[in-house]
Amino acid sequence: MRYCFEVMQTTDVLIVGAGTSGLRVAELLCESKVECVVLEARDRVGGRLLSTDQGIDLGASWFWENEPDVISVNRQNSAEAFDQYLDGNMMFQVPGRVERLDGNPLGVPSKRIVGGMQTLTHAISRRLPAGVVHLSTPVIAIDFDERGATVDAEGETWRANRVVLALPPATAINLIEITPELPEALVSVARKTPVWMGAVTKVVAVYQEPFWRKDALAGSAMSHVGPMREIHDLSDPNGSFGALFGFSREPVNEVTAIAQLTAIFGPQAASPLEVMIKDWSKEKYTSPPGVFQLNDHHLFGSETLRSPHLDGRLYFTSTETALDSPGHIQGALSAAARCASALVRATV
Numbered sequence: 001m002r003y004c005f006e007v008m009q010t011t012d013v014l015i016v017g018a019g020t021s022g023l024r025v026a027e028l029l030c031e032s033k034v035e036c037v038v039l040e041a042r043d044r045v046g047g048r049l050l051s052t053d054q055g056i057d058l059g060a061s062w063f064w065e066n067e068p069d070v071i072s073v074n075r076q077n078s079a080e081a082f083d084q085y086l087d088g089n090m091m092f093q094v095p096g097r098v099e100r101l102d103g104n105p106l107g108v109p110s111k112r113i114v115g116g117m118q119t120l121t122h123a124i125s126r127r128l129p130a131g132v133v134h135l136s137t138p139v140i141a142i143d144f145d146e147r148g149a150t151v152d153a154e155g156e157t158w159r160a161n162r163v164v165l166a167l168p169p170a171t172a173i174n175l176i177e178i179t180p181e182l183p184e185a186l187v188s189v190a191r192k193t194p195v196w197m198g199a200v201t202k203v204v205a206v207y208q209e210p211f212w213r214k215d216a217l218a219g220s221a222m223s224h225v226g227p228m229r230e231i232h233d234l235s236d237p238n239g240s241f242g243a244l245f246g247f248s249r250e251p252v253n254e255v256t257a258i259a260q261l262t263a264i265f266g267p268q269a270a271s272p273l274e275v276m277i278k279d280w281s282k283e284k285y286t287s288p289p290g291v292f293q294l295n296d297h298h299l300f301g302s303e304t305l306r307s308p309h310l311d312g313r314l315y316f317t318s319t320e321t322a323l324d325s326p327g328h329i330q331g332a333l334s335a336a337a338r339c340a341s342a343l344v345r346a347t348v
Contacts, residue, residue, distance in 0.1 A: 007157075011037045013343055014151055014160035016139045016176070017285075019047020020329055021317045022166030023124040024073070024336035025343070026132055032344045037131075037160075039153050041138035041285045045125045047167070048197050048286060049329070050278070051116025055236060056243060058202055058278040060117050060329055062110040067330035069337065070120075077123035080114040082237040085210075088218035091264045093225050098264055104218040106230070114237060117329065138285070141177040144310050162346065164315045164339060167285065168195040169305055172316070174288035182309065189304045193320050194294040196327040198287035201248045201279040203228055203257045205272040210235040210242030212265050219244055221264050227252035228260055244269070249292070252277065300326035306338065312346050315339050 013029055015022045018040035029036045044050075050059040062084060063070040074081060086107035092099045113119055125133055134156065141152040142163055151158040165172040169190035173182075181187075210233065212219050219233030228246025235242045244261060254275045261269040281287045299305075301323040305316045317339035322331035 008150075008159050009037075009156065010159045011035050012160065012347065013037075013162045013164060014039065014149070014158055015164040015166050016151075016172070017047060017166035017318075018042075018045040018121070018125070018133055018135070019166060019318070020049060020121055020332035021319065021336045021339075022047075022164070023121055023128070023133075024333055025164055025166060025317055025340045026128055027124050028336065028340035029343060030128060030132070032340075034344060034347050037158065038128075038133045038166075039137045039139055039151070039156070039158075040133065040135050043136045045133065045135070046118045046121040048280070049116075049118040049121050051118035052276070054206075054241070055114060055116040056204055056206070056234060056276070057112070057116050057118070058204065058276060059197065059280075061112055061234065061245075063113075063117075063329055064110050067325060067328065069333035070328075070330050073120060073124070073333060074113065077120060079119060079123070081111045082114060084110045084112055085213075085233040085235060086218055086220075088213065088216045090218055091221035091231075093221060093223035093260075093264055095225055100217075104220055106220040106222055106232075107218055112237075120329070139176055141179070143179050144313055148313060162313050162315065162343060164317055164343070166317050166336075168198065168287075168318050168320055169193045169316055170195055170288045170291070170294060171198075171286060175285070182314075186304055186309060189299060189302050190316075192294060192296055193299040193302065193305065194297055195287050195291050196319050197280045198291040198294070199249055199281055201252055201277060201281070202245060203248060203252055203278075204234060204243055204245040204276045205257065205261055205269070206274045206276070207242035207244075207268070207272050210239050211268045212242070212244075213239070215266075217265065219265075221246075223260070223264070225260070225263075226250055227256050231261075231264070241273075306335075308342060308346075315342065
């Protein structure tokens, strides 16, 4: 591995990634008086939680009543939750026609956060001691030895007793040069584990108002045409602006997105104030090359990824490693609790 010329800094636990899971591990470690640092490649915290100033989520949007860790952290953050809008009928698009269904079978009771879900990670980050989170600090290489690890982070060099990879396992293995070579079984599982949101483009169209509600529509739709296959209402809690969002696993742009929304919801959908497109497959620090081929979701929560490695010097934590709600924010938080507990036990 290569080393930087800066003075080597030291910590007990070094966490790679300031997404939901990485920040929560750091918070739990700090509460237990375990020294830690978080190195984040991006210039922001949040990972796959990404909200605009309007509170529009370009990443994860929802949580559910049966997700205790999310509810607990939101309470700690004094976050204001509101119900996902579900009232009205659903639209169904098939080749050549659009049908209106009675009721909203796509609608599942869920909740959102005023200001967007990224407020969760912003709040955790603010509670951490100064100097714990280092932004714009991508980890390039980790060299493990019998006493711990030396971490090259492009401008910073760290010495740590333990390292936590708090990003999708496949992404971590792709981005970071790790020496000596990790066990083949671990590398194989990590490389094959799907990346939640990794192969998805999220499209959001913003309107002056949620006009579909006046026509007794829920803003939800299923499509066998595309490019968006699933569409939901993403308006603010007071309806002061309207927003529709959809998921696509195929190429999509503003023109094709507006054309589909117009076909489904009528001519008022043809004139959005703004269209935002977030292709998570192109996010280097989220998705590895070939992310579309990672489809074995049975690997979520794998015991291999939940276990410490290299005699307790290497840990993984992300929503993909959770047994509880993998792929949800709950999964990221429960994985963090499991990882932090193991780290605290290792330090006593």
